[in-house]
Amino acid sequence: MAVVNTKFIDDISASGSFNAAACMNCGVCTAVCPMGQDLLPRQLFRYAVIGVEEKILEHQETIFSCLMCRMCEQNCPAGVKITENVRTLRGYINRTVFGLSRV
Amino acid sequence: MALPTKHVLGILVDNLLKRGSVLKLSPRTTVRWAQGLDIPRGGKTVIYTGHMYQLIPAISALATKMAFFENSWITKFFGLGRFANKFINLAWFMAQTDPQETEHYNNILRNITQLLQAAKIDFGYLYEEEMYSGALVHDEGVDDAFEQHAQRVVEVFRRNGVRSVITVDPHTTNMLRSVYPKYCKNYELEVKSYLEVLAESNVEALRPLNLDVTIHDSCVYARYEDVVMEPRQLLTKAGAAIIEPENAGKLTHCCGGPIESFFPGKAQAIAAKRMEQLAATGGNIVAMCPICLVNLKHAAKSMNTDVMDISDYLVEAYCGTDLPGSPHAVHNSDQYNEVVTHG
Numbered sequence: 001m002a003v004v005n006t007k008f009i010d011d012i013s014a015s016g017s018f019n020a021a022a023c024m025n026c027g028v029c030t031a032v033c034p035m036g037q038d039l040l041p042r043q044l045f046r047y048a049v050i051g052v053e054e055k056i057l058e059h060q061e062t063i064f065s066c067l068m069c070r071m072c073e074q075n076c077p078a079g080v081k082i083t084e085n086v087r088t089l090r091g092y093i094n095r096t097v098f099g100l101s102r103v
Numbered sequence: 104m105a106l107p108t109k110h111v112l113g114i115l116v117d118n119l120l121k122r123g124s125v126l127k128l129s130p131r132t133t134v135r136w137a138q139g140l141d142i143p144r145g146g147k148t149v150i151y152t153g154h155m156y157q158l159i160p161a162i163s164a165l166a167t168k169m170a171f172f173e174n175s176w177i178t179k180f181f182g183l184g185r186f187a188n189k190f191i192n193l194a195w196f197m198a199q200t201d202p203q204e205t206e207h208y209n210n211i212l213r214n215i216t217q218l219l220q221a222a223k224i225d226f227g228y229l230y231e232e233e234m235y236s237g238a239l240v241h242d243e244g245v246d247d248a249f250e251q252h253a254q255r256v257v258e259v260f261r262r263n264g265v266r267s268v269i270t271v272d273p274h275t276t277n278m279l280r281s282v283y284p285k286y287c288k289n290y291e292l293e294v295k296s297y298l299e300v301l302a303e304s305n306v307e308a309l310r311p312l313n314l315d316v317t318i319h320d321s322c323v324y325a326r327y328e329d330v331v332m333e334p335r336q337l338l339t340k341a342g343a344a345i346i347e348p349e350n351a352g353k354l355t356h357c358c359g360g361p362i363e364s365f366f367p368g369k370a371q372a373i374a375a376k377r378m379e380q381l382a383a384t385g386g387n388i389v390a391m392c393p394i395c396l397v398n399l400k401h402a403a404k405s406m407n408t409d410v411m412d413i414s415d416y417l418v419e420a421y422c423g424t425d426l427p428g429s430p431h432a433v434h435n436s437d438q439y440n441e442v443v444t445h446g
Contacts, residue, residue, distance in 0.1 A: 034357050034373055064108050065366055067373070068242050069322040069357035090244030098109040100116055101247050 008053035011092060018088045020045035022078045029072035029082060037062055041072060041082050048089065056089060057097065063089050108365050115364070116240055116248045123255070124154060124235035126161050133157045134230050136209035140216055146227030148267045150216065150297075153236045153275030155393045156208045160200035163397050166363050208393065214414035215271050215297050217422045222304035226269055232259050236278035242361065250286045253278075257287045267293040269300055273323035273330070273392045281327065296324070298391065301417070302333040309423040311342035312416055317386035318345060319377070319410070320355035321395055334391055334413055341420030346386040356380060360394035374402035382406050389413040 012018050020041075029041050039062050047055040056063070066086045073082045094100040115125040133154050142150070219226060237252040260268075270276040273296070280294035316338050324330035331352045335345055350356035359373030378399055381388045388403070390396040391413045399410040418424045 034376070035369070060108065061366075064243075065362055065369060067322075067357045067359070067361045069361070070326040071322070071354070071357070074326050074353055087242065087244045091246055094112070094243070094245050098112065100109070100113060100245055 002047075002050075002052045003054060004051040005053040006051055008056075008092070009049075009051040011096075012048060012088050015088050015091070017081060017084050018048075019079075019081050020085050021049050022080050023049075024078050026077060028075050028077065029080075032071050032075050034069065034071060035065060035067060037065070040066060041080070041086065044089070045080070045085060048085075057093070060093055060097070063093065111365055112243055112245070115243075116245050119235075119237060119240050119252050120248055123252075124158075125239050126158055126165070128154065128157060128161060130231040132205075133233070136212040137216075137228055137230070140213065142216065142226070142228040144227060144230060145263045145265070146225070147264065148224075148226045148269065149263075149265050150219065150226050150228050151268045151270050151275060151279070152212055152233065153238075153270065153272065153278075154233070155235075155272040155275060156211050158235070159208045159393050159397050160204040162363070163204060163401075164200050166367060211393075211412045211414050212271065214412070214418040214424075217418055217424065218301055218306070218414065219269065219297060221422050222301055222306035224269070224300060224304065229259065229263060229265075232263065234259060236275045238274040238278050239364070241278065241282060253283050253286045257283065257290065257292075260292060265292065268295070270294060270296050272296075272394075273321040273328060274394070276330075277323050277327045296328070296330055296333070298324075298330060298333040298337065298413075301421075302336050306421050308341040308420040310420055312338070312420045314343045314416070315346050315384075315386035316343040316416065317348055317381055317384040317388045318351065318413075319348070319358070319381055319388060319390045319395060319399065320352055321390070321392035322355055322357050324391060325353050325355050334389075337417055337421075338389075338413070341417065343416065343420075344386075346384045348384050349380045350377075358390070358392075358395040358398040360392075360398040363394075363398065370398065371402065374398040375405075378402040378406060378408075378410075381410075382408050387411065387416075389416060 023042055023045050025042050025046070027042060030037065033040065039059055044056065044059060044062070063086060066083070068083050068086070070083050073080070076082060091101070118125050118127055136157065234256050236256065237249045240252070241249040268279060270279060276294060276296045279292060283292070284290045318334060318338070320331065338345055356377045357373055358377055359370035363370040381399070382403070388399070388408070388410045389412065390399055390410050396410060396412055403410050
């Protein structure tokens with residue numbers, strides 16, 4: 001069972017740049033990722049959009065393994081700002097798990 | 104056990120805020136490359152190294168240690184390391200640099216200076232006042248630490264009356280040109296990479312490069328900053344035959360470098376994959392980013408090949424400089440000025 005955390009949705013939307021909802025789930029990003037990230041970005045973004053925070057926290061290593069190389073973004077037909085979205089998720093983990101912000 | 108992201112990132116952020124860089128180098132180390140070049144201090148237009156090439160020997164030494172730690176019991180003590188690092192700069196003990204490597208990377212900055220001088224560009228340098236851009240901390244999503252740092256960097260530009268900046272690497276170009284405007288109010292700095300400045304100038308080659316050159320595009324130059332044609336124009340104008348590897352230009356393949364600090368094993372696997380694509384072309388491989396350069400060079404060792412910085416060839420063509428150890432490996436005058444597509 002997945003638990004939806006609405007505070008999590010508010011937090012990641014606050015930046016104004018998180019546009020994962022534009023994803024139409026075509027899978028091009030996964031196909032072209034040099035890391036072969038089978039989870040990133042479309043499944044991960046789906047979890048984020050519906051607010052399943054626990055799934056995001058479960059996949060910290062995947063989120064921090066992104067090369068930010070933008071190969072996915074260059075090929076995304078829906079114009080999803082994938083790297084900026086990944087940065088937003090990193091920022092969330094930095095604040096809530098690592099205690100690395102509000103310095 | 105993987106390296107603990109929380110503590111590694113924590114150390115980098117602490118360093119940025121406390122010491123002005125993710126890996127603090129002494130001011131002597133960061134400005135040594137400029138010795139004897141008579142670059143004026145300050146000015147409206149400055150060359151901006153962002154310490155990237157100067158950091159490579161330290162990053163390279165540290166990366167070897169981190170790769171060793173990645174699967175060892177030492178990872179359990181990274182939290183303690185972060186605590187100690189708040190008081191003493193651990194990097195000084197961790198990263199013993201190789202003097203030859205330092206000389207090699209400093210020389211790239213000298214190449215770039217000579218190229219700009221050959222193109223009759225007037226520029227100064229901020230010497231000890233220059234700072235690292237904060238790129239790594241931005242990419243890792245630690246926005247408030249990054250913003251605080253960016254404002255300190257902008258203050259240095261304001262204090263010196265700098266209006267325009269010539270960058271030497273893609274990451275600093277991206278930060279100063281596309282990211283800083285989002286974090287700093289009234290930011291009006293004009294930012295161009297030296298490759299763009301040279302391509303716009305009417306600098307002429309003094310000595311033809313009868314070489315096959317395989318270009319490894321930087322992801323950040325190609326996909327973030329749209330710098331794709333400039334390196335090709337400059338090499339072609341100098342008489343080199345360009346070979347495009349599989350994954351070139353806007354579809355370039357990452358070198359693995361961005362995750363080197365956190366997942367050295369994964370980073371090296373990506374570098375090896377890219378190096379195979381590049382080596383398959385048989386040309387002289389060039390990179391135009393210090394991070395790409397160090398990662399690919401490392402992967403190239405086991406393939407008995409090497410990677411050069413693009414400025415090594417450009418300085419030879421446009422300044423007529425003979426470089427110590429310049430490879431000139433694959434001369435091919437038959438393909439002079441011809442663009443070859445591979446893969």
